[in-house]
Amino acid sequence: MDVATMRLVQSRSEGSSSAIDTAAESRVDLGDLGGHPDRAAEDVRMGARDGTTRALQRAVSPLRQEDLGPGWHGTPPMGALLLGSRTLGAHPPASPAAVDTPHAAPVTPRPQPKLLDRLREALRSRHYSRRTEQAYCHWVRRFIFFHKLRHPADMAEPEINTFLTHLAVKEKVSASTQNQALSALLFLYRHVLGRPIGDLGEVIRARKPKRLPVVLTREEVKAILGSLTSDKWLMASLMYGSGLRLMECLRLRIQDIDFARNEIIVRDGKGAKDRRTMLPESLKRPLEEHLRNVRAIHQLDLADGWGRVQMPEALDRKYPNAPVDWRWQWVFPQENRWKNSRTGEEGRHHAHETILQRAVAAAVQRAGIAKHAGCHTLRHSFATHLLEAGYDIRTIQELLGHNDFNTTMIYTHVLNKGGKGVRSPADDL
Numbered sequence: 494m495d496v497a498t499m500r501l502v503q504s505r506s507e508g509s510s511s512a513i514d515t516a517a518e519s520r521v522d523l524g525d526l527g528g529h530p531d532r533a534a535e536d537v538r539m540g541a542r543d544g545t546t547r548a549l550q551r552a553v554s555p556l557r558q559e560d561l562g563p564g565w566h567g568t569p570p571m572g573a574l575l576l577g578s579r580t581l582g583a584h585p586p587a588s589p590a591a592v593d594t595p596h597a598a599p600v601t602p603r604p605q606p607k608l609l610d611r612l613r614e615a616l617r618s619r620h621y622s623r624r625t626e627q628a629y630c631h632w633v634r635r636f637i638f639f640h641k642l643r644h645p646a647d648m649a650e651p652e653i654n655t656f657l658t659h660l661a662v663k664e665k666v667s668a669s670t671q672n673q674a675l676s677a678l679l680f681l682y683r684h685v686l687g688r689p690i691g692d693l694g695e696v697i698r699a700r701k702p703k704r705l706p707v708v709l710t711r712e713e714v715k716a717i718l719g720s721l722t723s724d725k726w727l728m729a730s731l732m733y734g735s736g737l738r739l740m741e742c743l744r745l746r747i748q749d750i751d752f753a754r755n756e757i758i759v760r761d762g763k764g765a766k767d768r769r770t771m772l773p774e775s776l777k778r779p780l781e782e783h784l785r786n787v788r789a790i791h792q793l794d795l796a797d798g799w800g801r802v803q804m805p806e807a808l809d810r811k812y813p814n815a816p817v818d819w820r821w822q823w824v825f826p827q828e829n830r831w832k833n834s835r836t837g838e839e840g841r842h843h844a845h846e847t848i849l850q851r852a853v854a855a856a857v858q859r860a861g862i863a864k865h866a867g868c869h870t871l872r873h874s875f876a877t878h879l880l881e882a883g884y885d886i887r888t889i890q891e892l893l894g895h896n897d898f899n900t901t902m903i904y905t906h907v908l909n910k911g912g913k914g915v916r917s918p919a920d921d922l
Contacts, residue, residue, distance in 0.1 A: 608645075608685070609633065615684045620765070632677035645678075646686055650695065653678055661699065668699035675699075705906060706873040713862050714874055720856035724825060727776070727783055728849050729856075731757075733871040734773035736892050738763065739850070743843045747784065748820040752777060759894065761805065768894040784824070790841075791822055799830065799839045876904045 606614070609630050616626045633645070639656050640648060657675060660666045666674075675698065682688045709717070714733055721729055732742050741759050749758045755772045762768060772780075794800035801816040802823065808815060815821050823843040830839045850868055857866045864870075872893075879889050890901040 611685050612681060615680070619684075622765075628673060629677035629680060632674040633681050636674075636678060645681060649688075654695075657699075668701045671699040672701065706903065707864055707866055707870050708877045708904075709862070709864065709866060709870055709874045711878065713860065713864075713866075714871070716860035716862070717853065717856045717866070717871075720859045721852060724783065724844070725849060725852040727779055728825060728844075729853055729868070729871060730773070730776055730779075732868060733875055734776060735770045736872050736875040737770070738872060739846055739868045743823075743825055743846060743849070745824040746820070747822050747824060750780070750824065752781070762894050764894075764896065766894055766896075768891065770892045787822065787824070787826060788819065790826065791819065794830070794839075794841065797839075801840050803840070803842065873904070876901070880904055 612630060612633060613626055616629060621629075636653075636656050637643070637645065639659065640652055643652075653675070656678075657671055660671050660674060718726060718730055718733070728742055731737055731745075732739070735757050737757075737759065741762055744760070745757070746760070749760060750772065751758070752772070755774065755777075756769050757772050759768050759770060791800055795817060802821055804812075804816055804821065823841065825844045826841040827844050830841050832839045853866075853868050853871075857864070876889055876893055879892075880886065886901055886905070887898075889904070890898060893901060895901045
């Protein structure tokens with residue numbers, strides 16, 4: 494190789510390296526966040542290493558075959574690129590046979606995963622729930638945008654505290670929301686960026702206030718249920734009669750209901766725990782009639798070539814026929830089938846939570862109840878009414894699925910006695 498060609502390679506390599514250094518010090522591009530062009534961003538410095546190799550390839554690519562010296566065929570090996578231009582002319586291969594892939598195209602380095610994609614992968618590998626995944630990605634994205642697209646690897650405890658203070662002071666979020674944002678950022682730094690928690694220093698943790706749950710009387714519950722109809726009435730009745738959470742009720746499958754033992758098995762509840770609770774005797778007949786209608790709909794879906802339901806984890810690979818099995822179908826399926834516009838596949842998911850939430854909110858208004866009551870209020874009322882009936886609090890803890898006994902103890906403060914059962918002196922006047 495002549496001197497002019499060697500200088501050409503060296504100058505282009507140096508120019509590309511300086512450009513890469515400049516890019517590494519700049520802010521992250523929006524597209525690097527992964528998943529969507531408006532989301533924020535992957536580490537530029539991580540891509541700088543791959544960019545160095547690509548810059549060397551661009552510097553050598555316009556060279557003519559004779560410039561590389563006798564014996565070179567195709568693209569120079571990567572080792573020659575990394576060693577510099579002097580190697581190209583000094584030590585060519587002895588023959589074309591010495592090159593493994595004489596006419597192969599240059600190998601493009603595999604791009605690094607986006608930051609949010611790495612976060613999702615870390616969450617899913619630890620079996621976090623999808624709702625937790627959505628919340629953590631939301632807070633990481635807001636954290637990056639709050640600091641003008643700076644990469645989290647370049648920030649630490651001061652920037653985290655600034656963001657948390659902004660949430661509390663400017664946006665006036667609750668303590669639980671502020672702590673959720675902190676948990677998302679700590680997970681990012683610990684499991685994605687590989688920075689130990691102790692290296693972040695002191696971070697702000699909001700002190701969570703103690704709140705008493707809203708509880709309905711038996712008359713108020715009766716009035717709300719009386720304002721609901723069809724499957725909405727059945728879902729709300731199960732939430733009150735069995736102490737179910739909203740999503741626990743909607744995710745019930747046929748095999749989770751045991752009519753012979755009068756019990757409901759809650760699968761994968763909060764904290765990925767299973768538990769048993771009672772099936773109200775008064776709801777057995779309405780529930781059986783509802784399931785007959787659901788089975789008729791399932792048979793029609795099967796006749797149309799569909800009827801497959803989403804399976805938990807990878808059970809559809811272990812049991813290929815289970816998605817069409819009646820036992821795995823939803824107790825409360827959605828009215829209309831969803832359709833995949835790309836594949837044309839159709840199916841039914843469980844009813845969406847907003848349908849029941851709006852129905853209960855409208856029922857509370859129609860009943861004229863001046864309380865901030867919703868779907869979860871029915872679960873609070875279930876626990877309180879059992880305590881009023883004299884049932885053991887440990888039994889109620891198991892029915893509710895609480896890990897901590899103190900969580901169940903809060904219902905002892907809202908018993909229907911007023912002022913902890915103490916008679917007011919005003920009543921003696």
